Amino acid sequence: xxxxxxxxxxxxxxVVLIGGLAMAFFYAPxxxxxxxxxxxxxxxxxxxxxxxxxxxxxxxxxxxxLSSGDRRWDLRSYVAIHLSLIMGVGVLVxxxxxxxxxxxxxxxxxxxxxxxxxxxxxxxxxxxxLRFSIEDPHRQARYASAFAIIAGAFVPLNFVAVRLAQPxxxxxxxxxxxxxxxxxxxxxxxxLAGVALLFATLWKYEMASKHAAExxxxxxxxxxxxxxxxxxxxxxxxxxxGGPVS
Amino acid sequence: MRxxxxxxxxxxxxxxRSRESVPAMALFALTAFVIFHFxxxxxxxxxxxxxxxxxxxxxxxxxxGINRLFVAEREQGGLDGFxxxxxxxxxxxxxxxxxxxxxxxxxxxxxxxxxxLLLLGPPVWPALxxxxxxxxxxxxxxxxxxxLVSALSVQxxxxxxxxPLISLPLMIPLLIAATGATTPLLLAGGAAPLPLRWxxxxxxxxxxxxxxxxxxxxxxxxx
Numbered sequence: 178x179x180x181x182x183x184x185x186x187x188x189x190x191x192v193v194l195i196g197g198l199a200m201a202f203f204y205a206p207x208x209x210x211x212x213x214x215x216x217x218x219x220x221x222x223x224x225x226x227x228x229x230x231x232x233x234x235x236x237x238x239x240x241x242x243l244s245s246g247d248r249r250w251d252l253r254s255y256v257a258i259h260l261s262l263i264m265g266v267g268v269l270v271x272x273x274x275x276x277x278x279x280x281x282x283x284x285x286x287x288x289x290x291x292x293x294x295x296x297x298x299x300x301x302x303x304x305x306x307l308r309f310s311i312e313d314p315h316r317q318a319r320y321a322s323a324f325a326i327i328a329g330a331f332v333p334l335n336f337v338a339v340r341l342a343q344p345x346x347x348x349x350x351x352x353x354x355x356x357x358x359x360x361x362x363x364x365x366x367x368x369l370a371g372v373a374l375l376f377a378t379l380w381k382y383e384m385a386s387k388h389a390a391e392x393x394x395x396x397x398x399x400x401x402x403x404x405x406x407x408x409x410x411x412x413x414x415x416x417x418x419g420g421p422v423s
Numbered sequence: 424m425r426x427x428x429x430x431x432x433x434x435x436x437x438x439x440r441s442r443e444s445v446p447a448m449a450l451f452a453l454t455a456f457v458i459f460h461f462x463x464x465x466x467x468x469x470x471x472x473x474x475x476x477x478x479x480x481x482x483x484x485x486x487x488g489i490n491r492l493f494v495a496e497r498e499q500g501g502l503d504g505f506x507x508x509x510x511x512x513x514x515x516x517x518x519x520x521x522x523x524x525x526x527x528x529x530x531x532x533x534x535x536x537x538x539x540l541l542l543l544g545p546p547v548w549p550a551l552x553x554x555x556x557x558x559x560x561x562x563x564x565x566x567x568x569x570x571l572v573s574a575l576s577v578q579x580x581x582x583x584x585x586x587p588l589i590s591l592p593l594m595i596p597l598l599i600a601a602t603g604a605t606t607p608l609l610l611a612g613g614a615a616p617l618p619l620r621w622x623x624x625x626x627x628x629x630x631x632x633x634x635x636x637x638x639x640x641x642x643x644x645x646x
Contacts, residue, residue, distance in 0.1 A: 243642050300592035303585060310579040320575060323639045324589070327571065330635055331593060338596030338624060342603065 179385035183378070190378045194371035197364065205364040214278035219364060221271040223372035224264050225294060229332060231261030231376060232301060236329020239322035251318035254325050256383045258304055260376060265298045293339040300328055426510035430518030435525060437495070444491050445529045448484040452534035455480040456541050467544035474605035477538050478598055481531065482565070482591070488526050489569035490586045492519055493577040502644065516570060516640040524566040531558055543609065550614035554605065557617070560625040561601040567632045568593050574643040600624040 201219040208215035235258035242250035272294070276285045286292060307324055311317040438444060459476045460466065468476055496502045505515055535558070539547040547554070568590060576586040600621045607615035 243639075296592055296595050300589070303588040303592075306581070307576070307579060307585050307589065310581050310585065312580070316578060319642050319645065320578065323575060323642055326639055327575075327593070327635055330631065331596075334628065334631055335596050338599050338628075341620070341624065342599045 179381055179388050183381050183385060186374070186381060187378050190371065190374040193367065193374055197368035197371040200364040200367055205360045211279050214275065217271050217275045217278075219368040220372070221268060221275055222365070223369040224271065225268045225290070226369060227372045227376045228261040228264040228268055229294075229297070230373075231257045231264065232297065232332055233329045235261065235325045236327075236332075239325030239329070242318065242322040243326070248315075248318050251322050252387060253384065254322060255308070256380055256387070258301060258325060260379050260383070262298070262301055262304070264376070265294070265301070268294060269298060289340045289342070290336075293336045296335055296339065297328075297332055300331065304328070424514075426508070426514035427517040427521075430505075430515060431521050434518060434522035438522070438526065443495075444488045445526050448487050448526065448530045449533040451487055452480050452484045452530060453537055455483065456534075456538060460542060466542075468542050469544040469609055469611035471602065471606045473543055473609040474602040476542065477535070477605065478561075478601050480538075481527075481534065481561075482594055482598060484530055484534065485523075485527055485565045485569060486587045486590055488523060488530075489565075489573050489590055490576075490583055492523060492570065492573040494582075497577050506644065512641050512644050513637060515644060516574075516636055519573070520566045520570040520636075523569050524562055527562045527565060531562070545609060545611050545613065547609075550608035550617075553614070553617040554608050556622070557601060557604045557608070557625070560622060560629060561597055564597045564625060564629045564632060565594065567629065567636050568597070571632070571636045571640065571643075574640065597625065597628055600628065 197219065201216050205216075205219070207213060235254045238250050238254035238257060242248065242254060269291075272291050273283050276288065276291070277283045284291075304321070304324060308317055308321045311320055456476070459480070463472075463476075465472075493502070496505070506512075535547075535554075572586055572590040572593065576582045576589060579585050604618055604621035604625065607618060
């Protein structure tokens with residue numbers, strides 16, 4: 178069910194992403210201050226925005242799991258957080274490269290957005306250890322959802338606190354897209370759409386794979402029951418032979 | 424509320440008799456001050472450095488208490504007994520958070536005077552009421568987040584590791600606000616007024632996590 182529409186989505190993603198990158202290199206003007214390295218902005222900032230939205234979406238899906246009791250929501254939340262974490266690594270690496278090129282240091286504590294992102298990333302890095310150190314699958318899903326809700330609400334709170342921690346006299350080196358000239362803004366939006374589509378495609382892809390694996394396991398166990406009829410029921414496939422769901 | 428006060432009384436009594444958490448936390452805080460003295464190679468601190476050392480120490484001492492908060496309940500079946508009782512589960516949240524708050528207050532009764540004696544350069548007296556206000560607001564936050572994280576991590580196989588790894592990043596906003604509020608109180612040239620902006624952030628943090636804990640806690644003590 179998750180595989181439906183995956184191919185058109187993947188094609189659209191590829192087109193928008195390549196188009197966005199092409200615009201970044203050939204359409205958007207070269208930054209007068211920083212030169213070509215500023216192009217990393219078109220991949221770094223969209224990835225950061227999408228990763229943060231993914232974290233918050235994971236929290237919302239966790240809340241949907243706890244309120245409905247439907248474990249598929251937990252799987253959705255898990256996949257969203259898992260992909261956001263992978264994107265988070267990309268955000269930190271590209272951010273560090275950009276900081277080195279623009280300000281001469283690999284890490285700049287005065288940039289509140291980058292620092293907030295690191296804190297959020299560190300928090301979410303414990304999501305998987307927490308999840309997989311709980312044996313019981315129902316409890317695992319419930320606790321992971323609770324963590325997703327707490328951490329999802331923590332994301333905006335953390336950004337406010339870290340932003341306020343900077344001395345107010347410190348000038349923001351890079352402000353939001355509001356004051357970007359037209360070509361920058363359009364290119365940025367196309368890149369943002371591309372990265373968001375990439376996230377959606379990967380999410381759908383992983384969900385389809387997990388869903389297929391689960392269905393396969395259900396079929397296998399039914400097959401095993403059919404092959405061994407009559408009492409006493411012999412279980413050819415012990416429970417858990419297929420490994421954990423996620 | 425009667426259930427919560429009974430649970431709180433049980434926790435306090437247990438701590439008074441077994442002395443499991445508070446002495447260890449207080450001793451840890453003292454040791455941390457000594458370590459900071461040698462690590463920073465300073466014999467007196469002021470301003471932001473003093474605030475940072477004080478809060479990092481209190482936070483880490485708090486983590487020690489957080490790790491142990493639910494362990495006895497789980498290992499000795501207290502949680503099962505509680506779940507059999509026909510009371511609201513929020514009672515357990517309230518009782519545990521208040522117990523942790525009491526532990527933190529007891530630790531600070533030792534740690535803050537020790538800090539003033541051992542490391543603090545400027546006198547602590549002029550700004551003491553403001554400092555107590557900051558301590559109270561921050562302790563509420565630590566207690567709420569700590570109870571939540573402790574309930575979350577106690578069921579995991581590696582709870583001693585998972586607990587601090589979750590609680591420390593979650594408390595970074597609290598650390599920022601608490602040090603921001605404490606720094607002007609400990610300035611070398613005499614205390615400056617308490618920055619209300621940071622007190623507001625601390626209050627907001629406490630409120631957000633109290634609501635979150637109230638919403639989520641039910642699901643952490645099921646089955």
